Amino acid sequence: MLTLNDFEQASETVREVTLETKLMYSDYLSEQTGNKVYLKPENMQLTGAYKLRGAYYKISTLTGEERSRGLITASAGNHAQGVAYAAKCFGAKAVIVMPTTTPLIKVNRTKNYGAEVVLYGDVYDEACQKAYELANEHGYTFIHPFDDLAVATGQGTIAMEIFKELPLVEYILVPIGGGGLATGVSTLAKLLNPKIKVIGVEPAGAACMKESIKQGKVVTLPSVNTIADGTAVKTPGSNIFPYISKNLDDIITVTDDELVVSFLDMVENHKMIVENSGLLTVAALKHLDVKGKRVVSILSGGNMDVITMSSVVSQGLIFRDRIFTVSVLLPDKPGELSKVADIIAREQGNVIKLEHNQFVSTNRNAEVELRITLECFGTEHKAQIMNSLQENAYKPKLVRTNL
Numbered sequence: 001m002l003t004l005n006d007f008e009q010a011s012e013t014v015r016e017v018t019l020e021t022k023l024m025y026s027d028y029l030s031e032q033t034g035n036k037v038y039l040k041p042e043n044m045q046l047t048g049a050y051k052l053r054g055a056y057y058k059i060s061t062l063t064g065e066e067r068s069r070g071l072i073t074a075s076a077g078n079h080a081q082g083v084a085y086a087a088k089c090f091g092a093k094a095v096i097v098m099p100t101t102t103p104l105i106k107v108n109r110t111k112n113y114g115a116e117v118v119l120y121g122d123v124y125d126e127a128c129q130k131a132y133e134l135a136n137e138h139g140y141t142f143i144h145p146f147d148d149l150a151v152a153t154g155q156g157t158i159a160m161e162i163f164k165e166l167p168l169v170e171y172i173l174v175p176i177g178g179g180g181l182a183t184g185v186s187t188l189a190k191l192l193n194p195k196i197k198v199i200g201v202e203p204a205g206a207a208c209m210k211e212s213i214k215q216g217k218v219v220t221l222p223s224v225n226t227i228a229d230g231t232a233v234k235t236p237g238s239n240i241f242p243y244i245s246k247n248l249d250d251i252i253t254v255t256d257d258e259l260v261v262s263f264l265d266m267v268e269n270h271k272m273i274v275e276n277s278g279l280l281t282v283a284a285l286k287h288l289d290v291k292g293k294r295v296v297s298i299l300s301g302g303n304m305d306v307i308t309m310s311s312v313v314s315q316g317l318i319f320r321d322r323i324f325t326v327s328v329l330l331p332d333k334p335g336e337l338s339k340v341a342d343i344i345a346r347e348q349g350n351v352i353k354l355e356h357n358q359f360v361s362t363n364r365n366a367e368v369e370l371r372i373t374l375e376c377f378g379t380e381h382k383a384q385i386m387n388s389l390q391e392n393a394y395k396p397k398l399v400r401t402n403l
Contacts, residue, residue, distance in 0.1 A: 002153060002243070007188045011157045013060050014053045017089060018157075019046055023165045023296065028269040029282070034291040038169075039282075040162060043274050043302025047081040048109070049230075050158060050300050051145070054180060055082035057154030058143055059090055067092040072140035074098070074128035076229050077106030078301045079145035084113035095140060097131040099123055101229065103305040123224060124177075125234045146180030147237025156184025162296050163192050171288065171295040173281035176200040176209045176251065177231035181300065183240040186247035197249045199288070201280040203228040204253040209236045209244065213251060217241075227256045227312070230277030230301060257319060258283040264316040266299075275304040276312070314403045321379040323352065325401040326386065328394040329367040332358060340370060343392055347385045350375040352403075373401060 021041045029037040042050035059067065070093035073083045080096040087094035094115040098107060101122055111117050120130040124145075135142045144151060158181075162169055172189055176182045186198040202210055205226035212219050220235040236244075262279040266272050274282070281297035288295065317323040330336040337356075344351060353373040360369040376382050389396040 002149060002156075002187050004188075004191050006153050007156050007160060007184075007191070010053075010057045010153045011160045013057050014154055014157050017046065017056050017086070018053055019044065020161055021045060023162065024270070026270065028265070029285055029297075033285045033288065033295075035171075035285070035288065035293045035295045037285060038166060038294070038296045039270070040158060040296055040298045041272065042158065043272065043278055043299045045301075047078070047085050048301055048303040049078035049081065049278075050155060050181060050298075051075075051078040051082035052085055053082075053157050054148075054151035054154035054184070055079060055143060056086040056089065057157075058148060058150040059083070059086045059092070061150050062141060066141045070095060070138065070140045071143055072097070072131050072135050072138075073143040073145060074124060074131035075145050076124050076127075076232065077102050077110070077303055078230055080106065080110040080115070080117075081113060081303070083143050084110050084115035088114050095134065097127045097134065099127045103229065103303070103308055105305040106303050109303070123232055123234065144237075146178030146183075147239045148180070149239060152180045152183040152187075152240055152243070154184070155181045156188040158298060159185045159188040159192070163189075166294060166296065168294055169196065169296050170293045171197045171199060171290070173199050173201055173284055173295065173297045175231055175277055175280040175298065175300045176202045176236075177206075177233045177277065179209055179236045179240050179244050181298070182209075182248060183237075183243045185298070187243050190247045198247060199284070200244070200248050200251040201284040202251060202253050203231055203259070203277075203280065204255045206232045206234070207251070207253045208233055210251040210253060212236050212241065213245065213248075226276075227259060227308075228276040228280060230275060231280065252284040252287045254280055254283040254287070260312050260316045261319055263312045264320065267313070272299075273302050273304055273309070274299050275301045278302060317375075318401050318403075321376070321382045323373065323375050323401060323403070324382055325371055325373045325399050326389065327369055327371050327397045327399045328389060329360070329369055330394065332368045337370065339392070340372070340389070340394065343388050343394075344372070344374065344385060347388050348381075349385045371399065373403070
């Protein structure tokens with residue numbers, strides 16, 4: 001069983017390489033939820049995620065002989081960087097197997113820490129199987145990203161820091177992929193205060209832990225589908241499952257669309273980049289059926305490539321009705337486009353893109369289609385622009401926006 005002494009020892013050890021990420025009080029999220037919301041910004045950690053804690057502590061417990069054989073792991077990115085950095089600190093070779101879908105920024109940063117990277121499989125589970133094969137073939141020491149009690153203990157040091165800053169914390173929201181972070185945080189939190197509520201959060205498209213809790217045993221999902229690549233796990237850890245079952249009070253699932261909107265919230269209101277898996281606890285805040293509580297959301301990581309970031313921002317603006325596309329039919333004669341532009345200008349809409357289709361009708365003189373992609377201030381402003389077009393007999397129709 002994990003003890004308070006285990007976590008105290010781990011806290012002393014990881015302090016050698018980690019930053020103590022101070023809690024940030026969020027006025028915006030507190031106002032939105034009716035709770036006192038604090039953010040634990042592990043996205044600001046040395047390697048951009050909390051994973052360094054568990055990796056470094058686990059490697060510190062190995063013998064010299066185990067480290068000398070070389071270390072290997074499988075990871076979608078954050079554990080990879082944690083192991084690569086920690087291995088470098090201990091002077092050990094590191095081989096990391098990563099899914100082929102891993103964002104380029106995570107692959108490159110892992111290589112920059114001196115690790116050898118092998119790309120294999122579409123999801124973590126396939127990469128993990130390959131890592132085991134390589135470990136058996138070359139005699140490497142395997143460092144599991146979550147199904148290892150020493151790794152989970154290292155991750156749990158986050159809870160030690162939370163209690164140090166906010167002793168009266170009442171709720172902690174923690175992301176779940178395979179379950180290592182949730183195991184460490186929930187176990188230590190319950191040791192420090194048995195009355196605290198620790199809520200796990202999973203992506204709806206990869207809710208392996210929720211399904212396992214429901215069935216009372218570790219189960220494997222047939223597939224996973226989520227933009228939260230760091231938590232796209234089909235099978236949770238079997239060694240840590242008993243700790244999750246005992247110490248986690250509930251599991252919330254959130255959709256990809258909710259993560260997209262949460263990304264905008266963090267960028268616009270907190271000026272922070274948080275990756276999709278790290279946003280799980282932010283998206284889950286509105287699902288908490290409590291008010292006036294002291295809540296800590298753990299932001300587990302911030303390693304996000306620019307292309308993904310661009311896509312998420314675009315989708316977020318569409319979801320928030322800040323960008324939309326409208327189709328209008330108008331006669332194909334000079335001046336009609338100018339009339340539509342004048343209406344939009346009067347309503348302070350900003351045109352991003354125009355598409356003019358002269359072949360929507362067999363009689364192009366009677367009507368052609370104009371598709372206008374607009375930027376506006378939100379849902380009310382969008383409705384205002386639509387109403388103005390309607391009042392001028394253009395019969396506007398909303399269509400799918402493709403940026």
